[in-house]
């Protein structure tokens with residue numbers, strides 16, 4: 001393990017119990033199903049997939065808002081599963097989260113300055129003057145002005161509010177920032193500004209980002225690694241360049257082909273996804289993706305594909321790892 005590794009997740013799972021009525025056993029919904037990955041300082045791991053694939057569930061586990069059902073999550077070499085309250089409190093300040101909706105994440109009755117000082121007041125013994133100083137400094141770092149300190153959230157645009165949410169998340173000097181669709185609610189023109197700000201802050205503070213998005217184009221220029229998820233499972237996880245240049249999993253290819261590319265006239269492979277996303281309460285046998293997969297063959301209907309090495313990453317797909325069987329396609 002590299003000394004820059006700041007987080008290790010192993011077989012991380014989150015199951016929800018879904019009531020099915022008075023006379024039935026509740027069903028188990030595997031929102032996150034045995035996912036393993038690491039995060040490194042100064043690096044961005046992008047987590048990508050359609051709505052419902054478990055991205056927010058993963059974000060909540062990493063941000064320690066929720067406890068995993070199974071698996072292990074180590075932050076700075078400390079296991080958080082089963083850790084006591086004191087240990088969790090100490091670890092919590094090292095991981096902060098920014099949500100998609102910048103309107104919901106700020107208290108409308110609290111001035112911005114007070115919102116920025118709050119994490120310091122709650123978690124440190126710093127004096128008031130020092131807290132104010134740090135809040136003003138953070139406003140400046142996220143591109144806001146000193147006079148914004150005494151304003152209320154409704155006086156800001158969506159992009160500015162997201163800057164404030166990012167500033168608040170950084171007040172305790174975390175090492176990991178979980179970004180759950182941080183620009184999805186913003187206009188495209190504003191998205192680029194917030195993405196640039198995030199890149200600047202990552203450099204300045206050596207932050208590790210877990211960057212969650214349903215839109216691959218958002219992370220094309222900023223991700224170091226991309227993990228593609230389908231129904232709670234990682235199906236491909238590779239260095240970003242490799243994944244964008246030569247996507248392997250048929251699901252990754254389909255996602256990429258649905259992503260607009262900015263070069264006019266550029267040709268690209270079109271892969272259409274057929275059918276609906278199956279329910280995670282009753283996932284298909286074998287490979288979860290097989291009912292929608294253009295490459296599906298016999299093994300895919302019965303055997304779960306395990307992650308296999310692929311260059312510097314992994315892919316979980318029978319068609320990629322057993323290409324000789326592709327001719328069996330029924």
Ligand SMILES: Nc1ncnc2c1ncn2[C@@H]1O[C@H](COP(=O)(O)OP(=O)(O)O)[C@@H](O)[C@H]1O
Pocket residue numbers: 016017029030031049050051052053054055056057058280
């Ligand atoms: N608290 C919960 N109780 C029951 N099911 C949940 C809960 N949170 C999420 N889920 C289910 O878990 C799956 C993954 O959800 P989520 O992590 O929000 O996906 P994403 O963020 O990728 O859209 C979905 O099927 C969702 O309905």
Ligand SMILES: [Mg+2]
Pocket residue numbers: 055056057
């Ligand atoms: Mg989500």
